[in-house]
Amino acid sequence: MTIIKKVNKPPLIIPLRLGFFLAKRQIIRGNIWTTILIIMVMSLTFINLIFIGGILTGIIESSSVSNRQLYSGDVIISALSKKPYIENSPAVISMVKALPWTEAVSYRFVSSGVIEANYKNKTDLSELSEEAGGLVAGIDPEVEDAVTGLAGKIIEGKYLDSDDTEFILVGADKFFKYTPIDTPSMQNLKNTGVGDKVRVSVAGRTKEFTIKGIVRSKVGEVDNRIFMISSSLRDMAGRSDNSVNEIILKLKDGADPAVAQSALLAAGAGKWGKVQTWEESQPKFLKDIKGTFTILGDIVGSIGLVVASITIFIVIFINAITRRKFIGIMKGIGINSFAIEFSYVLQSLFYAGIGTAVGLSILFFALVPYFVSHPVNFPFSDGVLAVTWKGALIRAAFLMTASLIAGYIPAKLVIRQNTLDAILGR
């Protein structure tokens, strides 16, 4: 018989190799349904680790995206503080159009105004009219739609045509029906809708319009506005110059807004208006909520990681406890603790690894696409599942580390028990 005692090998390699040998066979030849169940638990644990945080971030993320798409574009130029409009607007628009990354440009003439409804039905002169204040934006309907896709956000009625001098679009926040808030600081129209005649007052002049459509985008800057064609607003405001208040730049796919911003500033646009990327132009509350939700997401994620660790611990502990006798046998025949522990750590990493891979697949190939096509209807955004590969992989790495520890500890606990008691099952 071949005697193999006292073979000189690096001591660590031997238990590692045997641990791998044992783990591989325990996984392959163990009960397939148990393996599937454990992997399923791991997958759900991983999804749970990401899902809530992803939804929280997604609410704000989609709000940011909508704000970018419908209001600011990729880069927005607005009037400098203390200036009523962007000075030298035609020159600035030319600069914007001359950029190599520009896909489309829109410009808005904006003024504050008041919309008044049901004034014809008033029988008592002392009675207050049904009215709401807000910003009135003069737009070129075709150009605006090309840049922001505003036409797609009409929920009632129709979008403006270029010659609709007698018609307006009104943001949904101006209607009690869509925004049921009625406070002294936020007045809205209660019994008015598409096809009704309203009076719009701008710069002391009042004109009657017909509501052609209602816009609802869940972007405050849009849903609070009244839109009319630019010439109508200019007539009312008594403005004959070509100055505008907002220039919206949509960039070609892949172009960097910061690069476009720098180019515009270098060309001197900063002298005439405030040049901001879409991120810089976001309302402060959105940035604050984003920060808060990120913290909440991290807290939920941390709790998820603890839950995941406990789950793995329980799974591996039950696995080790049910195999206590065999662990005892292995120790009894001289297999050292490290080899056995390593085999359990490998199994735990296998379950966590496959579970994570399945979880990643479910996330990126099922849940994310599902939420893109069926966003959750939140008041200020259409919530999607905001998950990035980088973020998911970082969490996967955390989960694997937790699995390593959570797999090692229960194996260690079982292995520490008396060998003979384990073999005899007492």
Add this chain to the structure above:
Amino acid sequence: MIIVENLVKKFKTGDSELIALKGVSFKVAEGQFLAITGKSGSGKSTLLYQMGALDFPTNGSVYIDGKDIVKMGNRERTELRLMELGYVFQDYALLPELTAVENVMAPLMMQGAPKKQARMISEESLRKVGLEHKLYNKPSQLSGGEQQRVSIARAIGHNPKIIFADEPTANLDSETSKIVLDIFLGLHKKGQTIVMVTHESEYAVLAERIIRLSDGEIISDEKNKQ
């Protein structure tokens, strides 16, 4: 050479104390086939576990080749079990996910044998116990007798100094028991030291020497006259 010196083992069961071994002493010469027999509860298995470094006695010493294994730490005892001792258990104690050959390979690999060499030795061991046709069967695909033979193949695979067998025939029918004991007798003829615990006197008499225990004490220690 095994020297058992004044071995005492006490178990605590609640408030009471059970003395399983009451100062047992004897020696086992190299190459001897010793059968330890006695009624159920006589302390024979407890004695085997103390001798085989699977348990710690309350008092006394067990010397294997001059080293007191009672004073060894866990790591040293594991090393001793791996390198010098072989075990055959009553319920075979095989790892269910490993095939027959892999069960034999595991301790060999722990000794540092490359996988290929461990497989070769394991196949050779299994051939010796007549299982060359069941190398790749899992324990669940083997009969009780076949499982016990795998257990023996595992015990002899690394050429241990001593084989400890705890009731190796308890779960087997008489025909299969005979096969198992024939294997032990064959190993003994080649000089293998074997310590076997059995409550079946018809098998104990096959050993070279028989120690009878009763209530944790040796009541007879005799050479087999057969």
